Amino acid sequence: MQRYNSLSALNRTRLRVLSAIVMMAFSGASHALFEDGDARRAILDLRARSEQLQAADQNTLNEIQQLRNSLLDLQNQIGALRTEIATLRGEKEELNRLVEQYQQGVDSRLRQFEPKPVESDGMAFQAQPAEQQAYESALNLLRQGEFESSRDAFTTFLRQYPQSGYSASARFWLGNAYYATRQYQPAIEQFNALLASNPQHARAPEAALSIANSQIELKSVDAARKTLENLVTVYPDSEAAVAARERLSRLR
Incomplete structure (x- = not known):
C-alpha cells in the first residue's frame, strides 16, 4: 500500500x-x-x-x-x-x-526359549521348548525300535539338560535302550541312577524290575533275587511287584 x-x-x-x-x-x-x-x-x-x-x-x-x-x-x-x-x-x-x-x-524367538509347563510320568514341571522336543524325539526313536539312535539321543539329552524335569524318565528309557541292545551293565547303571535320584518316580518300580532282569541276563541270580525281594518290599502295590513275585517263584 x-x-x-x-x-x-x-x-x-x-x-x-x-x-x-x-x-x-x-x-x-x-x-x-x-x-x-x-x-x-x-x-x-x-x-x-x-x-x-x-x-x-x-x-x-x-x-x-x-x-x-x-x-x-x-x-x-x-x-x-x-x-x-x-x-x-x-x-x-x-x-x-x-x-x-x-x-x-x-x-x-524368545518364546522358543521360554520354559512352559509340561507333564511327564505324572510329574509337572517347567521345560524349554527345545528341551521338550529333544526328549520326545529320543523317545520316538525308542518307540520306532531304533534303539541305538535312541540311546545316543537320550545320552545327549542328559548331558545337555542335567537338571531337567525329564531326567528321571530319560534315564529310565535310556536304560531300556541299553537293555534292548544287550548292554545290561550300562542299563543297570541308568536304572540305579533313577532310583537314587527319584525313588518315588512313577517309573521307579519298573526300573527296579528291569535291574533284576538285567542281572538275570548277566547270570547274577543271587543279585537278581535280592533286587526282586527289595522291589516287593518297597513297592508292594505296584504292577512291577506282581511280576517280581512271579519271577521269585521261578528263581527258588
Missing part, C-alpha cells in the same frame, strides 16, 4: 511538471516573464526532474519485481520443505512398521 501511494504521488508530480511545461510553451504571459536563457534552463531543469522521476519509478518497479521473485522463491522453498516433511513422515512410519515387525520376531 505504501509503494502504491508512492507511485501515485510520483504520477501526480509528473502530471504537474508536464502541465507546467505545456503552460510555458503556449502561454504568452510566460514568454513575457522569462528570457530565452532562463526559459531554456527551466526546460532543462524540468526535463532532468522528469527523468529523475522516471528513474525513481523504474527503481520502484524493480524493487517490486525483486519482492515478487523473493516471494516466489520462498513459496518454492516452502513447497520443497513440505515435500521433504511428507517424505520423512513416510520414512518414519515405515521405520516404525519395521521396528514393530522386528520386535514381534524377537518376541517370537
Whole structure:
C-alpha cells in the first residue's frame, strides 16, 4: 500500500511538471516573464526532474519485481520443505512398521526359549521348548525300535539338560535302550541312577524290575533275587511287584 501511494504521488508530480511545461510553451504571459536563457534552463531543469522521476519509478518497479521473485522463491522453498516433511513422515512410519515387525520376531524367538509347563510320568514341571522336543524325539526313536539312535539321543539329552524335569524318565528309557541292545551293565547303571535320584518316580518300580532282569541276563541270580525281594518290599502295590513275585517263584 505504501509503494502504491508512492507511485501515485510520483504520477501526480509528473502530471504537474508536464502541465507546467505545456503552460510555458503556449502561454504568452510566460514568454513575457522569462528570457530565452532562463526559459531554456527551466526546460532543462524540468526535463532532468522528469527523468529523475522516471528513474525513481523504474527503481520502484524493480524493487517490486525483486519482492515478487523473493516471494516466489520462498513459496518454492516452502513447497520443497513440505515435500521433504511428507517424505520423512513416510520414512518414519515405515521405520516404525519395521521396528514393530522386528520386535514381534524377537518376541517370537524368545518364546522358543521360554520354559512352559509340561507333564511327564505324572510329574509337572517347567521345560524349554527345545528341551521338550529333544526328549520326545529320543523317545520316538525308542518307540520306532531304533534303539541305538535312541540311546545316543537320550545320552545327549542328559548331558545337555542335567537338571531337567525329564531326567528321571530319560534315564529310565535310556536304560531300556541299553537293555534292548544287550548292554545290561550300562542299563543297570541308568536304572540305579533313577532310583537314587527319584525313588518315588512313577517309573521307579519298573526300573527296579528291569535291574533284576538285567542281572538275570548277566547270570547274577543271587543279585537278581535280592533286587526282586527289595522291589516287593518297597513297592508292594505296584504292577512291577506282581511280576517280581512271579519271577521269585521261578528263581527258588
